[in-house]
Amino acid sequence: xxxxxxxxxxxxxxxxxxxxxxxxxxxxxxxxxxxxxxxxxxxxxxxxxxxxxxxxxxxxxxxxxxxxxxxxxxxxxxxxxxxxxxxxxxxxxxxxxxxxxxxxxxxxxxxxxxxxxxxxxxxxxxxxxxxxxxxxxxxxxxxxxxxxxxxxxxxxxxxxxxxxxxxxxxxxxxxxxxxxxxxxxxxxxxxxxxxxxxxxxxxxxxxxxxxxxxxxxxxxxxxxxxxxxxxxxxxxxxxxxxxxxxxxxxxxxxxxxxxxxxxxxxxxxxxxxxxxxxxxxxxxxxxxxxxxxxxxxxxxxxxxxxxxxxxxxxxxxxxxxxxxxxxxxxxxxxxxxxxxxxxxxxxxxxxxxxxxxxxxxxxxxxxxxxxxxxxxxxxxxxxxxxxxxxxxxxxxxxxxxxxxxxxxxxxxxxxxxxxxxxxxxxxxxxxxxxxxxxxxxxxxxxxxxxxxxxxxxxxxxxxxxxxxxxxxxxxxxxxxxxxxxxxxxxxxxxxx
DNA sequence: CGTTACGGCTGTATAGCCGTAACGGTGCAATACT
Numbered sequence: 131x132x133x134x135x136x137x138x139x140x141x142x143x144x145x146x147x148x149x150x151x152x153x154x155x156x157x158x159x160x161x162x163x164x165x166x167x168x169x170x171x172x173x174x175x176x177x178x179x180x181x182x183x184x185x186x187x188x189x190x191x192x193x194x195x196x197x198x199x200x201x202x203x204x205x206x207x208x209x210x211x212x213x214x215x216x217x218x219x220x221x222x223x224x225x226x227x228x229x230x231x232x233x234x235x236x237x238x239x240x241x242x243x244x245x246x247x248x249x250x251x252x253x254x255x256x257x258x259x260x261x262x263x264x265x266x267x268x269x270x271x272x273x274x275x276x277x278x279x280x281x282x283x284x285x286x287x288x289x290x291x292x293x294x295x296x297x298x299x300x301x302x303x304x305x306x307x308x309x310x311x312x313x314x315x316x317x318x319x320x321x322x323x324x325x326x327x328x329x330x331x332x333x334x335x336x337x338x339x340x341x342x343x344x345x346x347x348x349x350x351x352x353x354x355x356x357x358x359x360x361x362x363x364x365x366x367x368x369x370x371x372x373x374x375x376x377x378x379x380x381x382x383x384x385x386x387x388x389x390x391x392x393x394x395x396x397x398x399x400x401x402x403x404x405x406x407x408x409x410x411x412x413x414x415x416x417x418x419x420x421x422x423x424x425x426x427x428x429x430x431x432x433x434x435x436x437x438x439x440x441x442x443x444x445x446x447x448x449x450x451x452x453x454x455x456x457x458x459x460x461x462x463x464x465x466x467x468x469x470x471x472x473x474x475x476x477x478x479x480x481x482x483x484x485x486x487x488x489x490x491x492x493x494x495x496x497x498x499x500x501x502x503x504x505x506x507x508x509x510x511x512x513x514x515x516x517x518x519x520x521x522x523x524x525x526x527x528x529x530x531x532x533x534x535x536x537x538x539x540x541x542x543x544x545x546x547x548x549x550x551x552x553x554x555x556x557x558x559x560x561x562x563x564x565x566x567x568x569x570x571x572x573x574x575x576x577x578x579x580x581x582x583x584x585x586x587x588x589x590x591x592x593x594x595x596x597x598x599x600x601x602x603x604x605x606x607x608x609x610x611x612x613x614x615x616x617x618x619x620x621x622x623x624x625x626x
Numbered sequence: 627c628g629t630t631a632c633g634g635c636t637g638t639a640t641a642g643c644c645g646t647a648a649c650g651g652t653g654c655a656a657t658a659c660t
Contacts, residue, residue: 469627
């Protein structure tokens with residue numbers, strides 16, 4: 131059967147988008163493929179269509195529960211029922227029942243963490259996985275080395291599953307990150323690479339410098355009430371997202387809400403849905419908001435604080451203008467913004483003293499049955515700091531009675547290496563902010579594209595007209611009120 | 627590094643000031659398999 135026929139039959143599309151067909155052909159031939167496709171470029175089709183050609187379930191590693199549930203729902207909506215999400219929301223008993231019949235499914239979604247559980251991996255070993263997909267594969271590079279180290283173990287998982295062909299998908303990766311992904315996933319030497327341009331011509335880029343933070347607040351107020359919405363405002367702390375919402379509301383800006391990782395899951399989904407359905411004009415958020423938010427008409431993204439790497443910045447502004455309409459990304463910069471990002475990533479790792487404490491404690495317990503809480507409270511670490519240390523201490527199994535000094539030195543060495551990498555990325559970000567040249571060229575260079583641009587309304591260096599992005603013609607939908615309670619139930623219990 | 631929270635001091639005002647310490651962002655999973 132021709133690919134086009136399958137496309138029509140199962141996805142109701144007449145033709146492929148750029149690169150989709152090439153990627154699918156390679157995947158079906160059994161090649162390892164890494165693909166960087168523009169947001170909204172139809173990444174999921176690249177692994178979903180092969181589901182009708184390959185023999186055995188396709189395993190998709192996904193970073194967020196909400197993303198998994200979204201995808202599962204979309205697949206079900208197009209009439210495909212043989213899909214299952216393996217994660218902690220699956221009740222324990224049911225989990226066991228389903229694990230025995232995994233090969234019944236066409237698509238299996240899983241978190242990197244659940245793949246670390248022996249009985250889950252064993253069940254997958256018997257399921258004859260035909261394709262190993264890593265969605266949002268930049269997470270391997272962005273999180274795998276520290277925040278979520280289980281992302282670094284996917285290569286080993288793949289090997290355990292008999293090294294099925296691998297497809298890694300992302301929207302944002304530098305050449306370095308692509309290499310990192312391929313190495314980490316143990317790509318074969320004959321692997322293929324598909325890269326689309328990082329440039330988004332319809333997103334104007336601007337950086338505005340002010341002296342003090344109060345001026346930034348004033349400017350946000352001004353922009354929020356003049357720019358055409360909907361829009362996002364990114365902050366580096368939860369507190370600021372809430373503070374900005376409070377200020378905006380007090381000044382009469384309607385339909386704003388905050389969003390960050392400290393909120394209840396249900397509240398987070400509610401905000402995201404309300405934003406999606408035009409019931410909110412502005413969301414003030416941390417970097418928790420974004421991945422998997424597929425809204426086509428976001429008109430502006432303001433950075434109240436700038437992120438610690440260009441990749442994150444590009445991901446965040448890339449949420450604007452997916453419909454191709456003119457959109458704007460504005461970064462507000464105050465002179466004392468430069469230290470926050472460094473302080474943030476430094477806090478991911480234990481200090482030297484904490485490391486010494488944790489190694490001593492770890493060596494003193496002669497069982498692996500110590501809870502995370504015990505360790506973190508004993509040694510004054512955060513969970514993230516402990517996970518990092520644990521990841522590297524695993525090369526010194528307890529029964530080996532390793533030398534403590536040696537263990538400390540090994541982990542400390544890893545910490546320093548990570549800090550150097552993160553420092554470099556931050557330096558690239560601040561250099562880009564302060565370099566007097568076309569913003570777009572700066573980004574393009576960072577992603578090794580080496581292009582020049584002739585867009586109108588390109589950036590603050592090339593010149594742009596803010597007027598184009600203004601307008602209070604934003605209308606809230608006056609259609610029948612959406613029943614959120616019902617909507618949420620549907621989202622939570624869609625697995626039934 | 628900057629902001630914020632909090633304890634202790636001051637010295638009579640029942641609050642204000644100051645210095646120090648802590649915090650600052652992303653998410654998975656969490657019981658016990660045959």
